[in-house]
Amino acid sequence: MSLHRFFLDNQVLAAEAEAVFPLRLSADDARHAKVLRLAAGEHIAVIDADQDYFECEIVDIADGLPLVRIARHEEAAASGPQVILLQGLAKGDKMETVIRHATEVGVSAFVPLACARSVVKLDGKKAAAKTERWRAIAKSAAMQSGQPRIPEVGEPVGVKEAAGALVGATAVLVCWEEAPQTASLHEAIQGALAETLIPAADARIAVVVGPEGGLTEAEVSTLLASNPRASLVTLGPSILRTETAGIVAPALALYELGGMGNRQRGPEVDAEMAEPPISEAPLAAVAFDAMFAAPENGDE
Secondary structure (H helix, E strand, C coil): CCCCEEECCCCCHHHCCCCCEECCCCHHHHHHHHHCCCCCCCEEEEECCCCCEEEEEEEEEECCEEEEEEEEEECCCCCCCEEEEEEECCCCCHHHHHHHHHHHHCCCEEEEEECCCCCCCCCHHHHHHHHHHHHHHHHHHHHHHCCCCCCEECCCEEHHHHHHCCCCCCEEEEECCCCCCCCCHHHHHHHHHHHHCCCHHHCEEEEEECCCCCCCHHHHHHHHCCCCCEEEECCCCCCCCHHHHHHHHHHHHHHHCCCCCCCCCCCCCCCCCCCCCCCCCCHHHHHHHHHCCCCCCCCC
16 A cells, blocks of 8 residues: 655755654645544655655654654655646636646646637636645645656646747647647657657657637647647547546656556567466356357358
């Protein structure tokens, strides 16, 4: 079972002078720890303000905060490829859904896009409040899913402003419902890696998903002009909701870069070391095959 994970904003555990010390959790995290009913003797994972990783043992709970000792200093996880999602502002709680689940998938950062067809229009105060809410959701999802870092969540920006920041990306993938079915995400990423000679583990891929009404042609043109390795990509013939595309597209990009369980195959297994073939098919398989057996003469 994985350890409960906490992120510290302003505490560096290596600087703690005492063997037993309190974790300075945020108010929300302290409430979360209380809900978890953490008790003495339990171990938790802690990522401190220096992004160092520790396994801590809880010694006691004092004033709602865990008193802990460091059980071991973990090696920091490799950073790996970064996928940044530029998500068109969507109505209702769709943005929250995208940020929550895309964080679980492993997205590194979110850029909310104010698009021409976005139903939601956010002014300064509303945008700031929404951004704080989205950041809290990203943090909660990172804690729940065991991510090594909390994704960054920027305040909403327009397409032109966002496009100006994409010039350094390894590739920009513009998901558009009018993209040809030959516009392969695989080819876009592999072509960019080959052109830049950047290893997949060091790639920075920007994925763009429009709002409910999709991106306009002008917005697509702006995004394609933002980077020499910007490409239209298709997510297949199905018409996906924006909140579905905002999770599926970055997941596919991460998989293509070696994430999501997509690892290189090991060396071929020697034939003599391989498992012996099964001589008799399981009964369920026999029955399944019988369902599709060719009809005998006279049964047609």
